[in-house]
Amino acid sequence: MEENQPIYKQVHQYILKQIKQNVWKPGDKIPTEKELMEQFDVSRITISTALANLSKEGWISRIQGKGSYVLDKRPDEQENTDEPADIAVPMHNVGNGGFIGVIMLSMEDYFSIRLFKGITDAIMADGDRRLVMMQSYNSPEREADAIRDMLRKGAEGLIIFPADTGSYSEEVLRLKLQRFPLVIIDRYLMGVETHYIGSDGVAGAQKAVSHLYDLGHRDIAICSDSPLSLTSVEQRIQGYMKELKERGELINPALMLTDFYVVYDEPELDLEHPLCRYIRNGMATAYITINGKLALHMIRIARQLNLEVPRDFSLVTFDNPMPSREFAFFTYIDQREYEVGKRAAGALLDLLNKQARGQPAEFVKMFIEPDLVAGESTAALGDTKRRHL
Known part of the structure; x- marks a missing residue:
């Protein structure tokens, strides 16, 4: 490095040298801004400038909240297209008779x-x-193992239902950086652009609130035992608040029940669990x-407390936990999951076809409009007897 160069250029050249000499290989995470600041004894803005230039040149990809990663295809190897470097479709070998890999959380629910x-x-x-499916059982480690296993076996593309972590695993990030054909379903990570197909959680929550509000309910609580960092959960919270505001209601934080964990297979209910106490007190x-x-x-809590739905409180859920609409006791938000799956597969097939023809592809982010299906778990407020035990 030339000492008379601006410091940010010296940092730039140092990182570039590590990449060109394969010290940092495609997909590798480079040192953090803080580590580089300490190494060069410079300010954050100096490091940020160097990284921004490397990203603009197509050497690295900067992902908010995760760090900077070496891109798979170097600038001098990239085709001359109008697409940004990190959107170019990968030129993997695609042949007839390959298989699509699908990684699900589990197959334990309808x-x-x-x-x-x-x-x-x-x-x-x-x-x-062919289609090959593996289950992560909501484990980031199993998800990463499944991705590696699929790639070893020669998957042409992947459809992934990510684990409940609020962020993608390093393996998913690596797939994005290597521009591997990938479609994410149900939830996505803010700041990481990938192909995504899912239901519109904001619209779904608005429909749930609207249905209950029209039945006369004003004390409407929303409950989640999933991480709030999940975009699918965040969307539903947003929709809940949006609809209440549009109805002229103030947001009551006490009605947003999100700080709890449920052990679903416990033989006996803990009646001191926050959710049990909340229902028992008729909040x-x-x-x-x-x-x-x-x-x-x-429903299990209600029975334990000698309460009935919808006599004592109304209940709307996302997803129908029953096999079909004909068996639906619940009023639920139909996320049209069959359509989500069908469109996700269609998006991946389109990616692979464009890849085979050498055509670029823009990222697809599709939100499918959900429906509210009225069942027996909701009733007008006059038919719901509020109880304080």
Whole structure:
């Protein structure tokens, strides 16, 4: 490095040298801004300037909240297209008879079954590829293992339902940086642009609140035992607040029940659990649960407390926890998961087809409009007897 150069250029050249000499390989995370500040004894703005220039030149990708990563395709190797370097579609070998990999959280609920059926139907209709599915059981470690296993076996592309961590694993980030054909379903990570298909959580929550409000309920609580950092949860909280504000209601933080954890397989309920206490004390006349599993748990709580739904409180849930609409006791937000799965598979197939033709592809982010399906778990406020035990 030339000593008379500006310091940010010296930092720039140092990082560039590490990349060109393969000290830092494609997909590797480079040192953090803080580490580089300490190494060069310079200010954050100096390091930030150097990294910004490297990103603009196409050597690294900067991901908010995660750090900076070496890109797979170097600037001098990239094709001359109008697309930014980090959007170019990868030129992997694609041949007939390959397989699509799908990583699900689990197949233990009807939501996942319907979602996977949509994926399966779309892939089978294509007729040219096999489908391989693995389950992460909501474990980031298992998810990472499944991704590596799929890649070793020669997957052409992946559809991933990410684990409940609020951020992608390093393996998912590596896939993005290497421009591997990838579609994320149900939830996405802010600041990380990937192909994404999911239901519109804001609209779904608004419909849930609107339904209960029209039935006369004003003390409407929303319940989630999932991380608030998940975009799917964040959207539903946003929709809940948005609809109440549009109705002229003040937001009561006490009605946003998010700071709790549920052990679903415990043989006996803990009646001192925050959710049990809340229901027992009659703090709300209606509840919206973030998923069907939590709704079933609340029915269990109600029975333990000698309460009935909707006599003592109304209940709306995201997802139908039953096999079909014909068996629906719950009023629920139909996220049209079959359609989500079908469109996710279609988006991945389109990616692969464009890749085979050498065509660029823009990122697709699709939000599918959900429906509210009225069932027996909601009733007008006059028919709901508020109880304080």
